Amino acid sequence: MNILIAPDSFKGSLSAIAAGEAIAEGVAKAVPHAKVKVVPMADGGEGTIAALTGMPQKLTVHDPLMRPIEASYLAIDYEGKPAALVECAESSGLILLSEKERSPMMANTYGLGEQIKAALDDGFRQVIISLGGSATNDGGLGMLQALGWRLYDRDKNEIRTAGNPLLCVDSLSDEQVHPAVRETRFLAASDVLNPFHGQEGAAYMFAPQKGANEREVQQLDEKLQKLARLFQEAYGIDVQETRGSGAAGGLGGAIAAALGGEIVSGIQMVIELTGLEADMKWADLVITGEGSLDGQSLLGKVPVGIAKLAKLHDKTVIALAGRLGKDIEALHPYFDGIFSIQTDCLTIEQAMNPETAVRQLNQTAEQLLRLYTVKGTRG
Template structure:
């Protein structure tokens, strides 16, 4: 029996690889003779580099950057091949991610994406002329302006004073200049890996949808949305791109819009990219059974998330597929057409904080998958 394990990370608890190992241990206890293969997955957001770093043809390249509050940190971007070309994959969450901040440090009006720009600059300095920017997991809502500052854009307030790289440059900006940008930018192909479809501003835009989870209160959300509208006008004046009309421009606090306008980039599906680079379809063909999962399965899982992407491929090849998750949302019925079964890993009545402790998540993942496969093998 060949079993493919292709999970996303259980955010806040387990990486995709750790979740995969826990699932494999549970399966092996129930079906010792099974041939098990773990392929960690991601959707183009947080954890994408970790998933793709498992590929033998890729390597990690260290870089010194700043976190969302401009504190120095050491990270790595991924060097790989994409569509036959040497490519650098930079991950927003590595330098500008919400998980880099303590709960009481979250502030959408203070955090920025300068560190992401530093990642891109490091890749350009290293000679890469194709850069994939993995969006998602951002702590900021700066419309991508911090990223642009790190790449040489000059931002000015209403008094024509240059805006400092510290803090969120979105609120004070009135104008900007690209006369001193990195010389390689216009010779580089930029791709944004994302499956977010939100617009740049408005009720479904970056501020109203994403800023509250990044520490913004109601008044700050309104201020940020107004500032995003101003930034959108600047992008249109300078680059003739209406970012509000670009699907997914609100991704990662407006990073999607900055990539589309200032970097003249294009958006690709994050999950489709990871499926391609991991060779997942061949693994699915090999498998007799597929299991996937993520931290929370709900209606949002339909929009480019790993479990549904894996399930679609499994169904294409007529393979049974189940999903497990730390949490099942109330919209779970919408997912039934993709899976043969959907299960929570919770084996005890625990608080979210207790359940998300890595050792607890490993134990519950292992026990749940063991029981599922004991049941499955009854008919084998």
């Protein structure tokens, strides 16, 4: 029996690699003779670089609060050409801030721009930016500042590179932009389709998760509306009509408008970069999963992307998750089975302990494979 294990990370608990290895250990206990391949996956958020092979190029940039931090970019081949893969979460991620530090009113994406600039300086003319996990809601303006854009307030004073420039921007200039920007193809890998502003936009949907209160959410949304008009005037792009422009606090919109980039499905890109389809053809059984599965998983999350590919090749596919939402029935058409790994009555903190998560993944995978391989089933 050939078994493909292709999970996303169990956020806040296990990396995709660790989750895959835990599942594989359980499989080996139930089916020692099985051939198992673990392929860690990502959907364009944090962990995308870790899901791919290669040696990241390390560099020092600024975090969301403009403190020095180590980040990287990964040199890869994409569609037959060299490309630099940059992970937004490495420089602008929520995981970089403590609970007390989290506030999209103070955070920016300047460090992401520094990551991109380093790749441009090293000669790359194709840059893939994985969005997701950001601590920011600056409409991508910090990123643009690092790439040479000049931002001005209503008094024509240049806005400094600290705090959230979205809150006071009135005009912008790209006269001093990095010369390689206009020669470069930019792709934004994302797992969300939200618009730039409005009730489903970057501020209302995501800013509360990053520390914003109701008043701040309203203020951020109003500023995003203004920025959308600036982008329209400067680049002729209506970011509100661009699917995924609200990703990562509006980064998607800045990439689409100012950088002339394209927003693509993160999971589909990772599937392509990992060559997963060949592994899918080889497999008899596919196991995927992530920390939480619910109706929102339909919007570009790893397990559903894996399931769609599995069904395309008529493979049995099972999903494991730390949490199952009340609307899990929305996922039933994609999977042959969806299972929670919770084997004990635990608090959230206890359940997310890495040792506990490994044990529960291990046990659940073992029991499922014992059932799967009983007489009368496949295998």
